Amino acid sequence: MPFSRCLNRSRGIVMGDRKQDRERDLVERCRSGSPDAWQELYRDYSTLVRSVVKDRLGKTTEQDIQDATQDVFVELMEALKRFDCSYGLSQFICGVAKRSARADRRRRFALKRNPGPDAFPDRDVERENIAPDPPPSPEEDVELEELKNLLRKGLTELSARCRDIIHYRDFQELSYGEIAKILGDTENTITVTRKRCMEQLSTICHALLREECTR
Amino acid sequence: MNMTDDKDGIKGDNKVEEHLASCPECSRKAAKLDQMITSLENHKDLFCPEIWQLHDFVRFGDDPSASVARHIKRCAPCAQKVEELRTGTDTQPSMPPALFRALKEKYPPRPSLWTTIKDFLSESFRLPILTVATAAAVVLIVVVLYPREGPKPLIALSTVSWRGSFSLMAPGLSPGTTKKPRVAMVIVLKGFKPGLTQDQIDDLYQALKPNKAIKEKYTFISPDEVSEAIGKERDAGDTKKLAGKLYQDLNVSKLIVITLQPDGTAVKLVVAITDARSGEIGKEQTAQAVPLTEVPGTLKHMTSMLLGSEDR
Numbered sequence: 349m350p351f352s353r354c355l356n357r358s359r360g361i362v363m364g365d366r367k368q369d370r371e372r373d374l375v376e377r378c379r380s381g382s383p384d385a386w387q388e389l390y391r392d393y394s395t396l397v398r399s400v401v402k403d404r405l406g407k408t409t410e411q412d413i414q415d416a417t418q419d420v421f422v423e424l425m426e427a428l429k430r431f432d433c434s435y436g437l438s439q440f441i442c443g444v445a446k447r448s449a450r451a452d453r454r455r456r457f458a459l460k461r462n463p464g465p466d467a468f469p470d471r472d473v474e475r476e477n478i479a480p481d482p483p484p485s486p487e488e489d490v491e492l493e494e495l496k497n498l499l500r501k502g503l504t505e506l507s508a509r510c511r512d513i514i515h516y517r518d519f520q521e522l523s524y525g526e527i528a529k530i531l532g533d534t535e536n537t538i539t540v541t542r543k544r545c546m547e548q549l550s551t552i553c554h555a556l557l558r559e560e561c562t563r
Numbered sequence: 564m565n566m567t568d569d570k571d572g573i574k575g576d577n578k579v580e581e582h583l584a585s586c587p588e589c590s591r592k593a594a595k596l597d598q599m600i601t602s603l604e605n606h607k608d609l610f611c612p613e614i615w616q617l618h619d620f621v622r623f624g625d626d627p628s629a630s631v632a633r634h635i636k637r638c639a640p641c642a643q644k645v646e647e648l649r650t651g652t653d654t655q656p657s658m659p660p661a662l663f664r665a666l667k668e669k670y671p672p673r674p675s676l677w678t679t680i681k682d683f684l685s686e687s688f689r690l691p692i693l694t695v696a697t698a699a700a701v702v703l704i705v706v707v708l709y710p711r712e713g714p715k716p717l718i719a720l721s722t723v724s725w726r727g728s729f730s731l732m733a734p735g736l737s738p739g740t741t742k743k744p745r746v747a748m749v750i751v752l753k754g755f756k757p758g759l760t761q762d763q764i765d766d767l768y769q770a771l772k773p774n775k776a777i778k779e780k781y782t783f784i785s786p787d788e789v790s791e792a793i794g795k796e797r798d799a800g801d802t803k804k805l806a807g808k809l810y811q812d813l814n815v816s817k818l819i820v821i822t823l824q825p826d827g828t829a830v831k832l833v834v835a836i837t838d839a840r841s842g843e844i845g846k847e848q849t850a851q852a853v854p855l856t857e858v859p860g861t862l863k864h865m866t867s868m869l870l871g872s873e874d875r
Contacts, residue, residue: 366833367623367625381669383663383666386666390657391656392622395652399614399618399647399648400614418659422665436619438619442615491592491595496606498596503610515610517604519604519610520637521604546603550597553600554580554593557583557592558578561589562582
């Protein structure tokens with residue numbers, strides 16, 4: 349979609365024309381290399397980037413987080429050319445940050461498995477202080493995230509009743525009795541319905557899996 | 564994709580089963596998915612908003628149907644994330660020098676338009692006077708062809724008073740009083756033909772009257788007082804100037820500009836908070852296609868939400 353023809357996203361109160369216009373304006377100024385615009389972008393989104401990076405890198409030093417945050421902004425200098433309003437700017441930046449941090453983590457993981465003599469030239473102390481990463485490899489992480497996204501999508505495709513029951517039971521950890529009270533049903537009905545909802549979720553997720561695989 | 568029937572039943576799909584039976588990779592993932600489904604309570608993050616949604620909630624006050632606000636009340640990790648984001652946002656980080664250098668490398672300073680024109684013309688013409696004159700003509704053409712601004716939006720004022728239910732502090736706080744940020748609200752009408760009647764405008768200001776909870780955080784300037792300060796200057800084109808005036812005259816620290824614009828048979832609403840001192844626009848919310856009858860209620864909800872999410 350050409351940048352000049354960004355469509356208004358009808359997301360109710362979420363995203364208004366003015367916010368969209370402001371994002372478009374900011375991106376355009378960044379693309380033209382305005383230092384003020386980049387300063388604004390950094391001020392508005394570095395907290396988000398930092399948060400994503402911190403989550404993705406796992407246990408690491410403050411310096412590494414700062415470096416990785418900076419890497420994301422360097423990557424954005426190129427990536428912003430692809431911004432086309434299909435998503436909000438935050439969502440777009442979040443995507444770039446996740447990819448960048450994932451690549452960073454892959455590099456670090458590879459380095460840890462096979463550290464060359466110059467792997468950490470001046471940072472022996474830091475290396476000692478960093479605890480080894482938790483078992484999952486970056487690839488396993490990617491897969492887990494992929495599956496979680498699929499599950500999230502699956503949850504949205506369930507009926508509202510199923511979603512409510514699952515939310516009450518698995519997120520809020522209410523008892524079947526409490527859920528029955530809220531939804532005005534019997535405990536037995538809720539128990540049976542939840543089981544059916546879970547089966548339904550599994551069916552939906554399998555279909556989504558196939559869809560992704562054969563795409 | 565629609566896999567559901569009306570009674571929470573399951574509508575299986577043979578193609579899916581066939582695929583899973585023939586694709587070891589998908590079969591492995593399907594098993595993993597089923598494992599996750601049976602232990603959903605261990606994957607609570609599936610029910611959480613995305614990090615960018617939390618960020619937009621903190622930074623811009625975005626919260627469709629207040630779902631984020633509701634969620635963080637129940638979810639400690641998300642509440643903590645929101646707090647982290649809020650702290651980070653408050654510090655107003657500035658770009659590190661290394662990044663600034665990278666930026667300069669990526670975008671080396673370009674010659675100004677004037678220099679470009681002069682260089683171009685000096686290659687084409689030998690006479691300096693002719694060069695300058697032609698450059699001026701080119702600049703003139705650029706100026707003439709530049710599109711003009713459309714009709715300017717107007718401020719709608721009211722003599723509605725919010726006094727009585729609570730006391731207003733006079734401009735310039737008296738010593739000893741609790742210092743709460745002073746907030747003024749101004750309605751701006753954009754593109755209404757014919758305009759709204761004074762009664763309709765008064766109704767809107769009446770609907771904006773803040774509730775008790777929000778009054779604990781802010782001191783609100785009554786619309787009649789705002790009206791008096793603004794006087795006859797109804798042009799809403801320059802929010803910064805308006806904010807500056809209210810900052811100076813009424814000691815206002817936050818100005819809420821509520822813009823109403825026709826949207827088919829309904830109204831589009833934009834509520835934005837401006838820092839009166841700096842004139843910088845902060846959080847804002849937009850509601851599209853709001854039926855006329857729902858405008859007052861929606862405005863009240865939007866302003867409360869925006870002020871509720873605003874850090875003092």
